[in-house]
Amino acid sequence: MSKFEILKKEEFVPNFYKLDISVPTIARKAKAGQFILVMVDERSEKIPLTLIDWDKEKGTISFIVQELGLSTSKMAFMEEGDSFYSIVGPLGEPAYLENFGTVVVSGGCYGVGATYPIAKRLKELGNHVITIIEAKNENLLYYEEEFKTVSDEVILVTTDGSKGERGHIYDVLEHMIESQQRKIDHIKVIGCNVMMSKVSKLTKEKGAIPTYATVTTIMVDGTGMCGSCRLSYDGKTKFACVDGPEFNAHKIDWEEIIHVRNTLYISEETLSLQNFSPECRSLAKYQEKSREEETS
Ligand SMILES: Cc1cc2nc3c(=O)[nH]c(=O)nc-3n(C[C@H](O)[C@H](O)[C@H](O)COP(=O)(O)OP(=O)(O)OC[C@H]3O[C@@H](n4cnc5c(N)ncnc54)[C@H](O)[C@@H]3O)c2cc1C
């Protein structure tokens, strides 16, 4: 078996892939809430992906990737037996986890998978775990069965109402808070920054329920040196890669993350994906093409 080899790859809903990789050094140390930096090939950028599972005995780690731009599209083309160029981790601080009482664990997009190890650990710590999973429609909902094994309740929510509640995580949360059926002691949220900022605003207004969000900032080196993942937090500068990625959501300057930090490279991201031509149907072909371009 070669280093960073894909042992198993599964597309369980369109554009979402679960990959199992052999990396014993990371599997031995991983904790819920941590992430890895992955390079597909020697020309790729490093992208952060959350560890969703690991097996210390077998030395394997798992992550779920949502196909979005160039790097994640390259991953979508990889097959079992292919190897990544590099994987570094585990990085970041583990999530803040203890026996809080009743905890709502919520995730949308890639965050559905990313919340799984957090829900699992919170359940082990004796919490009453309510999981909310959000997707655009029923075809994009995933991990429902897995969450049932680590949650006391699983609530599904789809934007179009095709399965579960209609709306978004914050709509479900608002209803839960207002109905006062159960006191919520702590909330975790992972997904796109806009959704997390709305959850944060809601829970701040509705009695400042402790809410922790995993920020999705651009990361480059993952060591706190390059500054690309910086955010303003409680009036101070923090680096998501070393101080986070999970933070008290009520202290985050969401406007800065959404409108300034994460829009810096949009034109480059769009261009690089356009150059990843559709006829290039495998990673091998892509790499060959890149090398030809380099030498021509
Ligand atoms: C701590 C953390 C954990 C994450 N975990 C997961 C995960 O488990 N699964 C998953 O599918 N996605 C995860 N992401 C998001 C993932 O890193 C981006 O979707 C990915 O980098 C996109 O790269 P791309 O080349 O495919 O797309 P691009 O077209 O390059 O980018 C698409 C969007 O992704 C974001 N992005 C791009 N480059 C980076 C970067 N280097 N670092 C962070 N964000 C970037 C930007 O918002 C950008 O607009 C995580 C992000 C962070 C910060």
Ligand code: FES
């Ligand atoms: S990724 Fe460079 S400082 Fe965080």
